[in-house]
Amino acid sequence: MYRSRNKPKKEGENEVKGPNSALTQFLREEGISAENIKQKWHQRQSKNHEDSINEKKDKAVDDNLTAQIPQQLEEEQVEDVEIGSGTKTGRTDISYDARMKLVPVDSDEEEYETSRLSDTLVSLTPTKNPELLAKKRQNSARIIQKRRKKRKRAANLLDRRVNRVSSLQSLCITQISENISKWQEQSDESSKQVYNRLRDVLGGVSTANLNNLAKALSKNRALNDHTLQLFLKTDLTELTFNDCSKISFDGYKTLAIFSPHLTSLSLQMCGQLNNESLLYIAEKLPNLKSINLDGPFLINEGTWKTFFAIMKDRLEEFHISNTHRFTDQSLSNLLINCSSTLVSLGLSRLDSVSNYALLPQYLLNNGFHTLCIEYPFNEEDVNDEIIINLLGQVGRTLRKLVLNGCLDLTDSMVVNGLTAFIPEKCQLEVLSLEESDQITTDSLVYFFNKVKLNNLKECSFRRCLQLGDMAIINLLFNGARDSLRSLSLNSLKELTTNAFVTLKCPNLTYIDLGFVRCVDDSVIELLVDQNPNLTVIDVFGDNLVTERAITRPGLELIGRQSDSI
Amino acid sequence: MSQDPITLVSKDDKEYEISRSAAMVSPTLKAMIEGSFRESKGRIELKQFDSHILKKVVEYLNYNFQYSSINEDDDDIPEFEIPTDMSLELLLAADYLNI
Numbered sequence: 001m002y003r004s005r006n007k008p009k010k011e012g013e014n015e016v017k018g019p020n021s022a023l024t025q026f027l028r029e030e031g032i033s034a035e036n037i038k039q040k041w042h043q044r045q046s047k048n049h050e051d052s053i054n055e056k057k058d059k060a061v062d063d064n065l066t067a068q069i070p071q072q073l074e075e076e077q078v079e080d081v082e083i084g085s086g087t088k089t090g091r092t093d094i095s096y097d098a099r100m101k102l103v104p105v106d107s108d109e110e111e112y113e114t115s116r117l118s119d120t121l122v123s124l125t126p127t128k129n130p131e132l133l134a135k136k137r138q139n140s141a142r143i144i145q146k147r148r149k150k151r152k153r154a155a156n157l158l159d160r161r162v163n164r165v166s167s168l169q170s171l172c173i174t175q176i177s178e179n180i181s182k183w184q185e186q187s188d189e190s191s192k193q194v195y196n197r198l199r200d201v202l203g204g205v206s207t208a209n210l211n212n213l214a215k216a217l218s219k220n221r222a223l224n225d226h227t228l229q230l231f232l233k234t235d236l237t238e239l240t241f242n243d244c245s246k247i248s249f250d251g252y253k254t255l256a257i258f259s260p261h262l263t264s265l266s267l268q269m270c271g272q273l274n275n276e277s278l279l280y281i282a283e284k285l286p287n288l289k290s291i292n293l294d295g296p297f298l299i300n301e302g303t304w305k306t307f308f309a310i311m312k313d314r315l316e317e318f319h320i321s322n323t324h325r326f327t328d329q330s331l332s333n334l335l336i337n338c339s340s341t342l343v344s345l346g347l348s349r350l351d352s353v354s355n356y357a358l359l360p361q362y363l364l365n366n367g368f369h370t371l372c373i374e375y376p377f378n379e380e381d382v383n384d385e386i387i388i389n390l391l392g393q394v395g396r397t398l399r400k401l402v403l404n405g406c407l408d409l410t411d412s413m414v415v416n417g418l419t420a421f422i423p424e425k426c427q428l429e430v431l432s433l434e435e436s437d438q439i440t441t442d443s444l445v446y447f448f449n450k451v452k453l454n455n456l457k458e459c460s461f462r463r464c465l466q467l468g469d470m471a472i473i474n475l476l477f478n479g480a481r482d483s484l485r486s487l488s489l490n491s492l493k494e495l496t497t498n499a500f501v502t503l504k505c506p507n508l509t510y511i512d513l514g515f516v517r518c519v520d521d522s523v524i525e526l527l528v529d530q531n532p533n534l535t536v537i538d539v540f541g542d543n544l545v546t547e548r549a550i551t552r553p554g555l556e557l558i559g560r561q562s563d564s565i
Numbered sequence: 566m567s568q569d570p571i572t573l574v575s576k577d578d579k580e581y582e583i584s585r586s587a588a589m590v591s592p593t594l595k596a597m598i599e600g601s602f603r604e605s606k607g608r609i610e611l612k613q614f615d616s617h618i619l620k621k622v623v624e625y626l627n628y629n630f631q632y633s634s635i636n637e638d639d640d641d642i643p644e645f646e647i648p649t650d651m652s653l654e655l656l657l658a659a660d661y662l663n664i
Contacts, residue, residue, distance in 0.1 A: 165633045165642065168625045168664045172656035175647050198653055209660050 157558055160536050169209060177216035180227055198230065211240060218242035218268075225251040232258035237287075240266040244273070252277035256284040264317070266292035275303040282310040290317035290344070297323040304330035308337040319346030319372065328355040335362035344370035346402075351377045360389035368394040369427075375405035382406040388417035395421030404434040404460075411443035419447045426451055432460040434488075441468040441494075448474040456480040460488035462512070467492050469499040476502050488512040490538070497523055504530040512538040514559065520544035528552055571598065572608045573623065575616040581623045587630035591662040613661075618654045621647070625664065 027033065176198070183198070214231065217223040224246040231239060236259050241247070244267045252273055262285050267273065273296045282288070288311075299307075304326065308315070315338040320326055331353055335342075339362035347353065354377065363371075371394060376382045387409060391398075395417070403409060422428065431453070433439060444467065459480065461467055472489065484505045489495065490512045500523050503511075508531045513519045519542045527534060528551055539545045540559030547562040557563075571588040573581045585607075588594045597604040611619060625645060632642045647655060 165629050166645075168622075168629075168645075168659035168662075169656060171645060171647055172652045172659055175649060175652040176656065179649050179652070209656065 157556065157563075160556070160558065170212065173209065173212050173216045177213065177220050177222060180217065180222055207236070207238070210236075211238075214239070214241055221246065223247065225254070228255060231255075235261055237261050238264040240268075240292075241270075242268045244268060244270040246272075248272050249274045249277040253280050256281045260285060261287055263287045264290040267296075268292075268294040271295050271297065274298045275300060278303060278307055279310070282307050289314060291315070292317070292319040292346070293321075293323075295322040296320070297325055299323070300325055301327055301329055305333045308333045312337040313341055314338075316341050317344035317370070318342065319344070319348075320350065321346070321348035321374075322350075324351045326350050327352040328358075331355065332358055335359070339363060340365060343367045344400075346370070346372035346374075348372065348374035354378060354381045356382050356386050357389075360386065360393050363390065363393050365394075366397065368397055369399040371398060371400070372402035373406060374402060379407040381408075383408045384410055384413040384417070387413045388420075391417040391421040396423055397427065398422065399427045399455075400430040401428065402430065402432040403436065404432055407435060407437065409433070409436050410438040411440055414439055414443035414447050419450045422451050424451055426453065427455055428453055429455050430458045431456060432458070433464060434460050434462040435464070437463065437465045439464055440466045441471045444471040445474045448478045452479040454479040454483060456483055457485045459484060459486070460490075460512075461492060462488045462490040465491065465493060468494040469496055472499040473502050476505070481505050482507065484508050486510040489516055491515045493517055500526055503527060506531070507533055509533050510536045510538075513542060514538050515541040517542065517544070521546055521549040524549040524551065524557065528555060569607050573619055574608065574610040574612070575614055575619040576612050577616050579616040579619070581619055583623050583626055584630075587626045590626050590629045590633075591664045593662045611658075614658050615654065618651065618658050621651060621655055622658050622662065622664075625659075629664065 228251050496518050538558050570582045
C-alpha cells in the first residue's frame with residue numbers, strides 16, 4: 001500500500017501510520033530526528049557567526065531572496081520550494097540565523113504543505129507590496145494544488161485503484177479507521193460515546209464491511225487490544241486480521257472468549273501470540289476448523305504438539321509461515337493428529353522444516369483441495385520426487401496449487417507429477433509456480449495439452465525464466481482462456497509479441513507484464529482490444545511502452561516509464 | 566420507463582428529490598425502482614435513516630453519478646467530504662444501499 005510521506009504530521013506517539021520500519025517508529029517516539037540534531041548544530045554554529053555580520057546586510061539579502069523565490073517556483077514548478085535553494089546561488093555570506101529562520105522545522109517532511117509554505121513566504125515578504133504578495137500567494141497555491149493532484153494520482157496508481165470515485169462505504173471506513181485511536185484515547189465524554197456507539201453500530205454492519213474495517217485498521221497499524229473490541233461480535237464465524245503486531249497475548253484470549261463461534265481465523269504478523277494464548281484459542285473455540293498464522297515465533301515445539309492434539313480430527317485448514325520454531329517434529333505432529341481431516345495445507349518460509357517427504361504419506365483426505373509449499377529453507381528439500389508423490393495422493397482433487405520459490409523443481413515434476421496425476425478435466429483454479437527457473441516450455445506445453453484447465457482463474461509463472469511463447473499459447477488454447485482472471489508473466493524474458501496474439505480472455509482483469517522486454521505499445525493496444533474486462537496492466541521495466549500507448553477509460557497501465565509524477 | 570425524479574423519505578418525513586439515474590447508482594435503490602412494488606412509483610421510504618444522513622447520501626449519489634463517467638485524464642474530481650461524527654451512521658446507510 002502506497003502511503004505519502006508528506007502527510008501532515010500529527011502529534012502524539014501513536015500517530016505513526018503506514019509501513020514504517022520498527023526503527024523509524026522508535027526514533028519518532030523517542031523524538032530523535034536528524035533534523036533536530038542538525039538544527040542544534042546550526043544554532044551552535046550561528047552563535048559564532050552572529051557578531052561578525054551586521055543587521056543591514058541581512059535585510060538586503062532577505063529582500064533579494066524574496067524576489068528570487070517566486071521566479072524559481074515558476075521555472076521549476078516542482079519539488080524544491082525550500083528556501084535552502086537560495087544558498088545554491090552562491091550567497092554564502094548570509095548569516096546562519098537569517099537563513100535558519102526561513103527554513104521550516106523538519107522541512108524534509110513538510111516541504112509540500114500549504115500552511116508552512118505560505119507562512120514562509122509571508123515571513124519573507126515585505127508588507128509594503130500587497131499586489132506582489134497576492135500574486136505570489138496565488139502562484140504557490142496553484143503549484144501546491146498541482147502537486148497534490150500528482151501525488152493523489154501516484155497513490156491511486158500504486159494502490160491499483162482504477163475506480164476514480166471511491167465507494168461511500170470505503171470513504172466511511174477510511175474516516176473511521178483514521179479517527180479510531182483518537183476516539184478511544186481521548187477522555188472527554190463525546191469521544192467515549194462515539195467509541196461505544198461504534199461498537200453498537202458495528203453489530204448492524206455486514207461482515208464484509210467488518211472485514212473491510214479490519215483491513216483498514218491493519219493498514220493504519222491501529223489494530224490493538226482496544227480496537228480489537230470492535231470485532232468481538234459473538235456470532236462472528238470468520239475473522240481475518242492482517243496486522244496483529246500490536247495485539248497482546250491477552251487480546252487473543254479475549255478474542256477467544258467473546259467470539260466462540262469462530263470457525264476460521266487468520267492472524268498475520270502475530271508475533272505476540274504466545275503458547276498460552278494459542279492453546280486458549282484451541283480450547284475455547286470448539287468450532288475452529290481453519291487457522292492461518294503468520295509469524296507465530298513464540299510458539300514452541302511442545303505447544304505445537306499439544307495444539308495439534310487438541311485440534312485432532314477437527315482441523316481442516318492449516319497455513320503457517322515465517323517461524324523458525326515450527327520444526328520437522330511439529331510437522332509430523334500435525335500430520336499424525338490431523339491428516340485425516342486436513343483438506344488445505346500451507347507451509348511457507350519455515351526455516352526449521354526440511355522433512356517435506358513426510359507429507360505424501362499422510363495427506364489422504366479425499367477432499368484435499370489446497371496445497372501451498374513456498375520458499376523452503378533448502379531448495380533440495382522440496383524436490384521433484386516429493387511433489388510427484390504428493391500429487392499422486394492429492395492431485396485428483398486439487399483446486400489450488402502454489403509451489404512458489406521451490407527452486408529445485410524441474411520438468412520431471414511437470415511431466416510425471418502434474419500431467420500424470422491431475423485428471424484431464426480438473427478443478428484447478430489457482431496455479432502458481434513462481435521462480436521455478438528450471439521448468440521449460442516443452443514440459444508445460446505437454447501438460448497443457450493433456451490437461452484441460454477449464455476452471456483456472458489465477459495463474460502465475462513469475463520469474464520462470466525459461467518459458468517461451470508456446471507455453472502461454474498452449475495455456476490459452478486449452479481451456480483456460482474463458483476462466484482466467486489474473487495472469488502473471490513477470491520477467492519471462494523469452495516471450496515475443498507472438499505470445500500475445502492469442503491472449504483473448506473475456507474475464508481477464510489483471511495481467512502482470514513487468515520486465516517482459518518485448519512488450520511495446522502495439523502489444524498493449526492488442527491486449528486492450530482483445531480483453532474487454534482488463535482493468536490493470538503492470539508494465540514495470542518495459543521500456544518500449546511509451547506515453548503513446550493506446551488504452552481505454554477504466555484501464556490503467558502501471559509502472560510506465562514515461563508517467564513521471 | 567419514466568424519467569421522473571425519485572423521492573427519498575427520511576425518518577422524520579423529510580423528502581429529498583434525486584434524479585432517477587443518480588438513484589440507480591445504488592443497487593438497492595435500483596432493485597426497488599425496477600421492482601413491482603410501491604417503491605417503483607418513485608417514492609421510497611428509508612425510515613431507518615435520519616434526515617441529515619439521507620441528505621448526505623443523496624449528495625453522494627449525485628457526486629458519484631456526476632464524476633464516475635468523467636474523462637480519464639480529467640483530474641478534477643473533488644474529495645467527498647464526510648464529517649467525522651457522521652461516519653458511523655453513514656457507513657450503515659452505505660452498507661444498506663450498497664454504495
